[in-house]
Amino acid sequence: MDELLKDAETVPAVNQIELHPLLQQKETRAYCDERGIVIESYSPLMQAGEALEHPVIADLARKHDRTPAQVILRWHVQSGFIVIPKSVKPERIRENFALFDFELSEDEMRAIEGMDAGRRIGADPDTASFK
Numbered sequence: 001m002d003e004l005l006k007d008a009e010t011v012p013a014v015n016q017i018e019l020h021p022l023l024q025q026k027e028t029r030a031y032c033d034e035r036g037i038v039i040e041s042y043s044p045l046m047q048a049g050e051a052l053e054h055p056v057i058a059d060l061a062r063k064h065d066r067t068p069a070q071v072i073l074r075w076h077v078q079s080g081f082i083v084i085p086k087s088v089k090p091e092r093i094r095e096n097f098a099l100f101d102f103e104l105s106e107d108e109m110r111a112i113e114g115m116d117a118g119r120r121i122g123a124d125p126d127t128a129s130f131k
């Protein structure tokens with residue numbers, strides 16, 4: 001981003017990065033916040049990986065009578081991220097939209113923030129080859 005911003009005439013509006021409760025990218029988020037760049041989460045459900053089964057998420061899902069996916073997606077929305085989960089199943093697409101009639105408390109948001117483990121499932125931009 002530093003390299004890009006050195007020469008770019010337009011600051012990017014959005015930066016899409018892998019982001020889910022087990023990879024929270026706080027440094028990149030702060031960098032983008034300072035420059036008014038909105039974050040879009042990719043693989044927001046960790047591609048249905050271990051975040052969905054994490055005990056913190058399971059507890060919150062039980063408490064709010066929601067699915068683990070809805071709790072994670074609500075965390076993205078309340079954090080201010082653009083979030084577009086992928087599903088081929090109509091019932092899951094509906095489930096993944098039904099996020100706007102419940103709210104996570106500050107303590108609950110903090111509990112999810114505490115799950116950060118730097119667990120990346122996609123390519124690491126520091127080492128990936130873009131050829």
Ligand SMILES: NC(=O)c1ccc[n+]([C@@H]2O[C@H](COP(=O)([O-])OP(=O)(O)OC[C@H]3O[C@@H](n4cnc5c(N)ncnc54)[C@H](OP(=O)(O)O)[C@@H]3O)[C@@H](O)[C@H]2O)c1
Nearest residue numbers: 042043044045046047048069084085086087088089092095
């Ligand atoms: N910029 C990039 O380099 C990059 C990289 C990766 C992804 N992305 C973008 O990020 C978006 C989504 O990422 P993604 O597809 O990698 O991962 P994701 O949205 O985190 O996870 C998709 C997986 O979760 C399952 N799923 C969806 N809703 C669910 C639910 N309610 N309960 C349980 N499982 C559920 C899906 O299965 P079913 O389909 O069987 O429901 C699929 O296996 C896409 O728009 C993609 O293009 C961008």
